[in-house]
Amino acid sequence: MTLTLSHFIDGARIGGAEMSERRNPSDTQEVVARFPIGGAAEIGQAVEAARRAFPAWRALTAEARSDYLDRVGRMLIERSADLGRLLSREEGKLVSEGVAETVRAGRVFRYFAGEALRVHGRTLGSPRPGVDVETYREPLGVVGLITPWNFPIAIPAWKSAPALAFGNTVVLKPSGLSPVLAHELAGLMEEAGLPRGVFNMVYGDAEAGSALVDHPDVAAISFTGSQAVGSHVAVRAATRQARVQLEMGGKNPLVVLDDADLDRAVMLALDGSFFASGQRCTASSRIIVTEGIHDAFAAELARRAGALRVGHALDPQSQMGPQVSEAQLEKSVAYSAGAAAEGAVILCGGQALQLATPGHYMAPTLIADTRPDMRINCEEVFGPVAALMRVRNFDEALEVANATRFGLSAGIVTQSLSHARRFRAGVRAGMVMVNLPTAGVDYNAPFGGVASSSYGQREQGYAAVEFYTQVKTAYVWS
Numbered sequence: 001m002t003l004t005l006s007h008f009i010d011g012a013r014i015g016g017a018e019m020s021e022r023r024n025p026s027d028t029q030e031v032v033a034r035f036p037i038g039g040a041a042e043i044g045q046a047v048e049a050a051r052r053a054f055p056a057w058r059a060l061t062a063e064a065r066s067d068y069l070d071r072v073g074r075m076l077i078e079r080s081a082d083l084g085r086l087l088s089r090e091e092g093k094l095v096s097e098g099v100a101e102t103v104r105a106g107r108v109f110r111y112f113a114g115e116a117l118r119v120h121g122r123t124l125g126s127p128r129p130g131v132d133v134e135t136y137r138e139p140l141g142v143v144g145l146i147t148p149w150n151f152p153i154a155i156p157a158w159k160s161a162p163a164l165a166f167g168n169t170v171v172l173k174p175s176g177l178s179p180v181l182a183h184e185l186a187g188l189m190e191e192a193g194l195p196r197g198v199f200n201m202v203y204g205d206a207e208a209g210s211a212l213v214d215h216p217d218v219a220a221i222s223f224t225g226s227q228a229v230g231s232h233v234a235v236r237a238a239t240r241q242a243r244v245q246l247e248m249g250g251k252n253p254l255v256v257l258d259d260a261d262l263d264r265a266v267m268l269a270l271d272g273s274f275f276a277s278g279q280r281c282t283a284s285s286r287i288i289v290t291e292g293i294h295d296a297f298a299a300e301l302a303r304r305a306g307a308l309r310v311g312h313a314l315d316p317q318s319q320m321g322p323q324v325s326e327a328q329l330e331k332s333v334a335y336s337a338g339a340a341a342e343g344a345v346i347l348c349g350g351q352a353l354q355l356a357t358p359g360h361y362m363a364p365t366l367i368a369d370t371r372p373d374m375r376i377n378c379e380e381v382f383g384p385v386a387a388l389m390r391v392r393n394f395d396e397a398l399e400v401a402n403a404t405r406f407g408l409s410a411g412i413v414t415q416s417l418s419h420a421r422r423f424r425a426g427v428r429a430g431m432v433m434v435n436l437p438t439a440g441v442d443y444n445a446p447f448g449g450v451a452s453s454s455y456g457q458r459e460q461g462y463a464a465v466e467f468y469t470q471v472k473t474a475y476v477w478s
C-alpha cells in the first residue's frame, strides 16, 4: 500500500503541487509513499505558525509541556511494532532495528518529559549591597531541525523533544529518503493534543533547507547530516547570528589489542561495522589491530561477516538489510574497488548483490592491509565496509586511531585496564567505548564529537538544555 503524505503546518495537513516518491530499498518495485516537496513558501508558513504559537507554548507550565511529551513517548512505545515496520520499509534497516529505534525515540520523549521539569537557574552573590542576582534559562523561540534518513524517528525525536520540553516551537525538515516516520511523528503530536503551530513539519530539498537556515525568525538550527552540507549551514547561520549545532560524519576507529577476547572483539566489529548496513555516523569503519591477534581476528571477522544473511529488511531471517539508495550502494562499491586499486586486499564482499527482490544490496565488506593515508581510511563511506589496519603495539594503535579529521566515537577491545584508561584519555573523539561497539549510544547521555564530526553544543541527555535555552541574568534592587 502506498501512503500519501503531507506537510504538517499550523495543525493542518498541507499537500503540494510537486510530489516525490519513496521506494522501499529492499524492493524497489514497492512505492512506500508519495509526499510533497516544499520550498521557501511552505517553510515561511511553518515558521510563521511556529512564531505565533511560541508565546503561549513558553507560557505553559513545565508540567503541562512534560505531559504532552510523555503522551507522545508512550504512543511511540505502544505502537513501535507497526511504526518500526514502516521505518524498516522506508529506510531498509532490519525490522528488529526499526522497532528498537522507535522504542528508543519513545524513551527519548519520556526522558525529556522529565527534563522539562528540571530547568534550573542559579542565585549569585552580588558584590553590591541590596542587589539580588539570578540566572534563568529561557527558550530561544522557533528552532529549525534538519534531520537525515538513517535514523528516521530517533533523530527527529532527540531534537524535537528537548526543543519542545524547554519551551521552543519547532519546524522539522526531514530527509526525503525517510519521509514516513516524520509524518507519523507529526500525527502523534496532533493526537497528543499539542496546540497548533507548536510542531510543524515540511518536506523539501536544498531550497527548503536553505529557507529554514536563512529565515530571520528561526533562532537556532540543529542539523545532522553530511559534513559538506553542515559547514554550509554553519556559515549561513553565523551570518545572521543564529545558534547552530551540527552532527556530521565519522571515521570511527575500533582498536583491538592482543589481549582482547577474540569472540567479543569480532562481535563488536560485526555490530559496529555492519549492523544498520553500516549506515551510522558512529559505525566502526577503521579497525586497528595489533599484530599478535591480527590474523586470527581478520580471519574470524571475514568468516562471520561473509556469513551474514543479507536480505529484505522485513524478512526475519535477514541479518543485514540493503543500503538506503542506489547512490549509496554505488558509493560503497566504488570505495571498496578504490581500496583494492590502492593495494588493499578484499577479504570478503566488495560487490553489490542481486537477491530475490530488486533492492540496493551490498555484501558485507572487509578490506585488509590498508594504510591510514588510503582514501578508504580518510573519507566516510556510510555503508557496510570496514578497513583493517595492522599495527605493532598500543602506542601505534592510538596514533593511527587519531590520524583522522573526524572524531565522533572511538572504541577499544582489551582486558588491560591500563591500556583502556590511556586510550580513554588519549583518543581524539567525543565518545569513547571500552569493550563496547562504537555505535549504539544511550538515549540519556550527551552525544557528539570533536573536530570535523560535530560543531556547537552537545545533543541529548542533560547537555541538550544548553543548546535549546539561553541564559538571562536578572539584577534586582529594592
Ligand code: UN1
Residues within 6 Å of the ligand: 148, 150, 151, 224, 247, 279, 280, 281, 282, 438, 439, 440, 441
Ligand atoms: C547511535 O550510534 O546509536 O547519524 C546513534 C548517526 C548518529 C546517531 C548514531 N547521529 O548515525
